[in-house]
Amino acid sequence: VVIDSVSGPAEVLPGEGFTVLPEHLEIHENCRPIMQGHILTGPVAVRGAKPGQVLEVKILDIELRQDWGYNVIRPLAGTLPYDFETPRMLTIPLDREKNIGRLPWGLDLPLAPFFGVMGLAPPPNWGRITSIMPRAHAGNIDNKELVAGTTLYLPIFNEGALFSCGDGHGAQGDGEVCITAIETALRGTFQLTVRDDLDFVYPRAETPTHFITMGMDPDLDQCAVMALRDMIVLLGEKGGLSREDAYTLCSLAGDLRITQTVNGCKGVHMMMAKNLVERAA
Template structure:
């Protein structure tokens, strides 16, 4: 018979043994529940603690410092935001091709927000970590008359509806072509320093309609802050989109987005930047691909000098050797968006 201390404890005092086991289990759980310091726990049992929820009723469709925030949060807060599809209800699963003729661009891009982040001041950077992105239950893709990269070449109309859902991983484009989904918000940004109500179609220094499919779940976004509180908004959900978005639309859909917003005081940028586990990226917008590409490259040179300690010559050369220029979108006139990706394998 095994006469180890544990078996001896079971035989002589089973109540004491159960109490000892319970204390050990509680201690293990407490170790797992450690979170960041302060009054806003961010991680608990490997699950995000959502502190604020914005419904799809909390929307606007312009960028301006005159739009009042619908929510005020502390730096580090985790927000759950529900977004509408880009047409703001003008399409549905029963829509036909005729719906394209009556589409009104006025309501386009309903954005959830704005969110006022306490402590954010002009010159700061707002860090937005896209922690979780879930698909809504349906989506649409269209070729609109007079809109798209080939609008002056191809005079066509097209509308296809898709049944989606949070567990949907692919859709059938045709009977023979399956497309893997990659949900992301097409529009993200802070308020510009103007009271003018700017439309959301083009990307700008504040972010806006960047339409970059790399800005997906797990990506960390960086936005320059232009007004107190930042006034962050998000929307224009896409189920999948290729770089360029050449026909003018992705699979447009509602999304559920969980993100964390943080104010950075020790970082300064002119236009949005982002990073993943694999690379750091700069963005540049402009009325031509050349202008946008030059800005994205110059911003990467600046990043490599300031954050990696390289000389101007070294940074410029590394951009040529390892930097990847990508066209994010070419249809959101008057501006196009180009990004440069620098693999983290070559960075400090």
């Protein structure tokens, strides 16, 4: 499935010299948000998907759709909410051929586009929720590792799974510390597959070289605990390691990384090289 996204409220749209997608203008002219959150595309219903299964989301390709992105600093937001009293909004030119973003001080920043939001409809008993806070259904995970060629695994809570994505990022550091990345419009090509052979209740991912487990919670320490515990489980499943051996391997070779610190529910992910797990097996 091919999914197009746009990103940003009306006040971030650039002036002359940049291309604004017509659907972006149409959304702001005709839609009023029910609550604070992102512009998302979806949901996509997956035939045969049922609660208790897992949806495999292969990210086959990601393309930039426009020649600009934006970045915002806002008082009372981000990782340093009291350090910056004046709002700032930057329009960042994007060169799709060179795959760079030109920053105001002259730096050409390499781009690595990914969708900040990818997720399924949450458990029905949660009711309507904002897209801002990531949880067990994933959503606004803001994980910079999830570029083209990687795979996300999501527990299914509803008939049809109901996959949505958006919040396109041209580039982002671990943490997304000022509350925004290079926010931009993307086109994603995904392969969605229902997996009956997987049994877990929290998002996981993998790159060509690493397994990834995740933790999301308002407490960053608890995020680390969640990601670590799930990696211990994964190492038992994939490599046949005891809990003690898995815990040791996590300490010796696992990398705990701060995914983001700005979404209410913060995020930590643990990465483990696949070749180490294969050797253990």
